[in-house]
Amino acid sequence: MISFEKSKAVDQMETVVQTVAENMMRPVTRHLDENEGEIPWDYISFMHTALKQMGAASLVPEPEGNGASEKGEKKEKRASQSYQLMAHSIEWLSWGDAGMYLCTPRGGLGSAAVEASGTPEQKKKFLARLNGDKPVLTAMAITEAQAGSDNSAIQCRAVLDEKTKEWVLNGEKIFITAGLKAFEDTDGFIVVWATLDPEAGRAGIRSFVVEAGTPGAIITKKEHKLGIRVSDTVTLTLEDCRVPYENMLGSPEIEKSTKGFKGAMQTFNVTRPLVAASGLGVARAALEELKSMLEERGVEIRYGLPRQKLTNIEREIIDMERMLRSSWLLTIKAVWMSDNKKPNAKEAAMSKLHAGDVVTKITQRAVEIMGPLGFSREFLLEKWFRDAKINDIYEGTGQINRLIAARQILGYSGKELR
Numbered sequence: 001m002i003s004f005e006k007s008k009a010v011d012q013m014e015t016v017v018q019t020v021a022e023n024m025m026r027p028v029t030r031h032l033d034e035n036e037g038e039i040p041w042d043y044i045s046f047m048h049t050a051l052k053q054m055g056a057a058s059l060v061p062e063p064e065g066n067g068a069s070e071k072g073e074k075k076e077k078r079a080s081q082s083y084q085l086m087a088h089s090i091e092w093l094s095w096g097d098a099g100m101y102l103c104t105p106r107g108g109l110g111s112a113a114v115e116a117s118g119t120p121e122q123k124k125k126f127l128a129r130l131n132g133d134k135p136v137l138t139a140m141a142i143t144e145a146q147a148g149s150d151n152s153a154i155q156c157r158a159v160l161d162e163k164t165k166e167w168v169l170n171g172e173k174i175f176i177t178a179g180l181k182a183f184e185d186t187d188g189f190i191v192v193w194a195t196l197d198p199e200a201g202r203a204g205i206r207s208f209v210v211e212a213g214t215p216g217a218i219i220t221k222k223e224h225k226l227g228i229r230v231s232d233t234v235t236l237t238l239e240d241c242r243v244p245y246e247n248m249l250g251s252p253e254i255e256k257s258t259k260g261f262k263g264a265m266q267t268f269n270v271t272r273p274l275v276a277a278s279g280l281g282v283a284r285a286a287l288e289e290l291k292s293m294l295e296e297r298g299v300e301i302r303y304g305l306p307r308q309k310l311t312n313i314e315r316e317i318i319d320m321e322r323m324l325r326s327s328w329l330l331t332i333k334a335v336w337m338s339d340n341k342k343p344n345a346k347e348a349a350m351s352k353l354h355a356g357d358v359v360t361k362i363t364q365r366a367v368e369i370m371g372p373l374g375f376s377r378e379f380l381l382e383k384w385f386r387d388a389k390i391n392d393i394y395e396g397t398g399q400i401n402r403l404i405a406a407r408q409i410l411g412y413s414g415k416e417l418r
Contacts (some may be wrong), residue, residue, distance in 0.1 A: 021095050030380065030383070099227070099228035102228060103178065116128060134187065139191070142172060149399075183212045186211075188211075207247075227389060275355070279388065290380070301317050334347040350401070359391050367385050
């Protein structure tokens with residue numbers, strides 16, 4: 001039975017990240033927004049040290065998946081809430097600053113991809129380096145100019161050199177979150193999606209770990225963005241980039257069942273609820289600030305009264321609170337399913353698309369209600385409005401996640417419902 005109760009580990013982690021969000025992130029959020037590209041090294045270094053000291057209580061799942069071991073039940077019990085722990089932590093860090101949260105070391109989409117699709121040996125090799133002395137970030141490269149939401153259209157090519165037993169990658173990947181930071185340290189890496197055979201469609205797609213410093217892997221562009229401006233978004237060009245044979249996640253056999261593609265897609269079932277948690281952290285920040293600004297101006301929300309006796313503003317605030325809470329419960333259900341190794345493609349897609357809608361609506365309405373004050377850079381409402389929209393775009397747009405959820409509910413394939 002699903003439980004929404006927080007464990008002691010979750011409570012302890014929340015205390016730490018709340019302190020960080022309030023005292024280390026929120027005071028510099030405006031400065032970093034207006035100085036795009038400035039790296040928050042104080043935050044990165046502090047979080048690396050803090051998470052390393054906490055051991056299993058980090059923003060990265062246990063290398064063995066659910067954390068079960070032969071040494072006893074205690075570790076298995078603690079790790080059974082690892083994704084719930086991450087969701088609560090990410091919500092608070094995004095309340096502090098969503099862009100800074102994306103700079104958090106010891107994690108990233110690359111780590112999630114290795115966790116979802118890697119062999120035990122690959123997990124040990126690549127995830128263990130996150131516990132080193134220096135902060136490490138990872139990233140994942142999927143999107144191409146002609147392959148946005150349709151990942152099956154990927155053209156980045158991977159060819160096996162039979163003589164050297166290396167994979168040779170050629171192509172270009174765009175809109176890579178934290179790609180620059182992932183390549184700034186020799187221990188960082190980017191997981192690149194490429195095709196072994198373009199004619200095979202999804203069946204030919206595999207994931208490859210491209211480590212920082214690999215010849216032929218070059219960051220060629222850095223985007224200037226509407227929101228989450230402290231987080232870098234880059235283009236990666238691969239020119240005869242050679243990676244070791246064992247750096248491919250999964251089997252090199254091209255199967256008609258598209259098993260390799262489905263294995264790679266498991267990453268999103270884990271990370272989409274975490275993206276939802278991030279969006280809801282931004283939504284909560286905006287809603288709390290809106291209520292505070294209204295209260296300073298003599299507007300209080302009279303809870304408990306019949307709806308017809310409330311003012312329009314009061315009804316709107318209560319509706320926003322309802323949206324926020326319902327979206328959070330949906331998110332917690334999805335991460336609970338991840339923790340308990342239950343199939344959650346539908347719930348992951350639903351939590352992500354719902355949170356994307358909620359954070360967009362709440363931040364937009366907060367700006368509208370406060371009028372010129374909401375539009376002014378003197379306050380953070382306009383920044384949260386800009387930060388919000390990405391949650392409806394990356395890791396699958398709202399439209400794509402609606403399709404995924406609909407296919408799961410109705411039992412249709414991708415070809416039957418597009």
